[in-house]
Amino acid sequence: MTLEQFLRILGARQLLIWAVCVLVTALVLGINLLLPKRYTATATVLVDVRTPDPVQGQGPANVSALSPSYMATQVDIVSSERVAQQVVRLIGLDKNPKAIERWQSDGRGLGTIEQYYGETLKNYLDVKPSRESNIVTIDFTNVDPRFAATVANAFARSYVDTTASLRADPARDYANWFDDRTKQLRERLEQAQARLSTFQQENGIVATDDRLDVETTRLNELNTQLTHAQGLRAESSSRDRQASSEMTTSPDVVRSPVIEALSADVARTEAKLDQLGQQLGHKHPQYIQQKAELDSLKLKLSSEMKRIASSVGVSYAVDVQREAEIQKAADAQKRRVLELKRQRDEMAVLQREVEFAQHAYDQVAQRFSQTSLESQSHLTNIVLLSPAQPPTRASRPRVMINTAFGFLAGITLGVCAALIAELRRRRLRGADDVAQTIGLPVLASLPDAQRKRKARLRTKAISQGYPA
Numbered sequence: 001m002t003l004e005q006f007l008r009i010l011g012a013r014q015l016l017i018w019a020v021c022v023l024v025t026a027l028v029l030g031i032n033l034l035l036p037k038r039y040t041a042t043a044t045v046l047v048d049v050r051t052p053d054p055v056q057g058q059g060p061a062n063v064s065a066l067s068p069s070y071m072a073t074q075v076d077i078v079s080s081e082r083v084a085q086q087v088v089r090l091i092g093l094d095k096n097p098k099a100i101e102r103w104q105s106d107g108r109g110l111g112t113i114e115q116y117y118g119e120t121l122k123n124y125l126d127v128k129p130s131r132e133s134n135i136v137t138i139d140f141t142n143v144d145p146r147f148a149a150t151v152a153n154a155f156a157r158s159y160v161d162t163t164a165s166l167r168a169d170p171a172r173d174y175a176n177w178f179d180d181r182t183k184q185l186r187e188r189l190e191q192a193q194a195r196l197s198t199f200q201q202e203n204g205i206v207a208t209d210d211r212l213d214v215e216t217t218r219l220n221e222l223n224t225q226l227t228h229a230q231g232l233r234a235e236s237s238s239r240d241r242q243a244s245s246e247m248t249t250s251p252d253v254v255r256s257p258v259i260e261a262l263s264a265d266v267a268r269t270e271a272k273l274d275q276l277g278q279q280l281g282h283k284h285p286q287y288i289q290q291k292a293e294l295d296s297l298k299l300k301l302s303s304e305m306k307r308i309a310s311s312v313g314v315s316y317a318v319d320v321q322r323e324a325e326i327q328k329a330a331d332a333q334k335r336r337v338l339e340l341k342r343q344r345d346e347m348a349v350l351q352r353e354v355e356f357a358q359h360a361y362d363q364v365a366q367r368f369s370q371t372s373l374e375s376q377s378h379l380t381n382i383v384l385l386s387p388a389q390p391p392t393r394a395s396r397p398r399v400m401i402n403t404a405f406g407f408l409a410g411i412t413l414g415v416c417a418a419l420i421a422e423l424r425r426r427r428l429r430g431a432d433d434v435a436q437t438i439g440l441p442v443l444a445s446l447p448d449a450q451r452k453r454k455a456r457l458r459t460k461a462i463s464q465g466y467p468a
Contacts (some may be wrong), residue, residue, distance in 0.1 A: 010418060017414030024413055028406025029399070037394035040141045041148035043156040047074055047134040048381040071129040074136055074382075077166075078127045078159045084118030086158040091150055093117045121151060135385060145390040152388035164380040178368035185364055189357035196350040203343050215337050222330040229323040262297060262304055269294040 010017065047070075077083065093099045094113050103113045126139040138155050142148040273294055276287040 010415065013418035013421060016421060017411065017418050020414035020417050021407065021410030024410030025403060025407045028409070029403050032397040032399045032402050035397045036143050038141050038143055038396040039145035039148050039391040039394055040139050040396070041145065041152040041388035041391055043138045043152040043388035044385040045136050045138065045156050045159060046383045046385045047071065047136060048383060071134065071136070075127045075129050077162060078136065078138060078155060079122060079125065080162075081115070081118055083155065083158045083162050084122050084125075085112075085114035086162065087121060087151065087154040088114045088117045090154040090158060125155065138388075140388070141396065145392075149388040149390045156384050156387065160380055160382045160384060163382045167380060172371075175368060175371040178364055178371055182361065182364050182368050185357065185361040189354070189361050192350065192353040192357045196347070196354055199343075199347060199350055215333065215340055219330065219333040219337050222326060222333050226323065226326045226330050229319065229326045233319040233323045262300060266294065266297045269297055 088094055094117075099117065100113060103116045106116075121140075124141045126141070128137045128139070129135075130137070138152055138159070140148050140152040140155065142151065269290065273287065273290045276284065276290050280287050
C-alpha cells in the first residue's frame with residue numbers, strides 16, 4: 001500500500017474515523033467525569049548533610065549524605081514497611097472499629113492490622129527526591145483532602161522518628177555493652193586497689209619513696225662509720241702487735257708519762273749506782289741498797305710497760321668489737337633497704353595495675369556516657385520543611401489531559417477501524433488499484449465528475465468577484 005492509497009482510504013472512510021474518534025473521546029470524558037475526585041497532599045522534608053551530635057551540638061558535614069545513593073536510601077526508608085506500620089498507628093487505624101472490621105473481613109485476620117493497612121497506604125504513596133537538592137517530597141493521594149494531608153504528615157513524622165530510631169537503636173546496644181564492660185572494669189579496678197591496700201597494710205607502708213630515702217641515708221651513714229671503724233681497727237691491730245712484741249719501741253708504751261718518768265728514775269739510779277760502785281765498791285751497803293732500789297724501779301717499769309701494752313690490746317679488742325657491731329648493723333640496714341626496694345617494686349607493679357585499670361575504666365565510662373546520651377537523643381538530620389495542607393484542587397482525574405489523550409486514541413482507533421473495514425471490503429480508489437486488481441496497465445482515465453463540478457463552481461465564483 002502506497003501513501004497515496006492510504007490517504008485515499010482515509011478520505012473515503014473519514015466519517016468512520018471521526019465517528020470512532022468522537023465516540024472514544026466522549027467515552028473517556030464521561031469516565032473522567034464519573035470517576036471520584038482524588039486529592040494529593042504533599043509534605044517536604046529536608047535531609048541535612050550535617051549530622052547532629054547530642055554531646056557537642058551540630059556535627060560536621062557528612063560526605064556520604066551528598067551521594068545519590070544516600071538520597072535513594074532515604075526514599076526507601078520513607079517507603080519501608082516500618083514507616084508505613086508506624087503511620088497506621090499514628091493515624092489510629094489500628095484502633096478504629098470500622099478499620100478493624102474491614103481488616104478481619106478482607107484480610108481474614110491474617111498478619112497484623114498494621115501490615116494490612118501499611119501495604120494499602122503504600123499503594124497511594126509517592127516519594128520523590130529532588131535532583132539538585134537534599135529535599136524529599138512525600139505525596140499521598142486520597143478522595144478526602146483532609147485524610148490525604150493527615151497521612152502525608154504522618155509519613156513525614158514517622159520518617160523523622162524512624163531515622164532518629166535508626167541512630168538511637170545501635171547507640172542503645174552500644175550503651176548496654178559499655179555498661180556491662182564498665183561493671184567488669186570497675187570490679188577489676190576495685191580488686192587492684194584492694195590488693196594495693198592489703199600490701200601496704202601488711203608491710204606498714206605509708207610513703208615508700210620517703211622511707212626508702214631515709215633508710216638509704218642511714219645505710220650510707222653506717223657504711224661511713226664502718227669504714228672509719230675499720231681504719232681504727234687496723235691501727236689498733238698494728239699498735240697491739242707492736243706493743244705485744246716490742247714494748248720498748250712501742251709508741252704507746254714509750255710516750256706514756258709514767259714510763260718516761262720511770263725510765264728517767266731508772267737512768268738516774270743507774271748513774272748513781274755506777275758512781276757508788278766506783279767510790280765504795282760493789283759490796284758496800286749503800287751500793288747494795290742502791291742496786292736493790294734500781295731493781296725495784298726496773299721491775300716497776302716492766303710492770304707498767306706490760307700494763308700499757310695490755311691496755312693497747314684492750315683498745316684493739318674494743319675496736320674489733322665496735323667494727324663487728326657496725327658491720328652487723330650495716331648488713332641489717334642493707335637487707336632493710338633491699339626489702340624496701342623489693343616492696344617498692346612490687347608496690348609499683350600494683351600501682352601500675354591500679355592506674356591501668358583506672359585508665360581503662362575512665363575511657364569506657366566516658367564512652368558509656370556518650371552512647372547513653374546518643375541512645376536517649378531524638379536528634380536527627382531530617383527536618384520537616386513544609387507540612388502537608390489539605391489540597392483545594394483535585395489532582396485526579398485530569399479531565400483535560402485525559403480527554404486529549406482520548407482524542408488521540410480515538411483518531412488512532414478510527415484509522416485502524418478504517419483500515420480494517422477497507423481490508424474486509426476492498427474498493428477501487430484509483431488507477432493504481434485497478435492496475436493491481438486486474439493486472440493490466442491503465443491506458444487512460446476519466447476525470448472525476450465531482451472534482452470537475454467543484455472546479456467549475458470555483459471558476460464561476462471568481463468571475464463574479466467572490467473569494468474562492
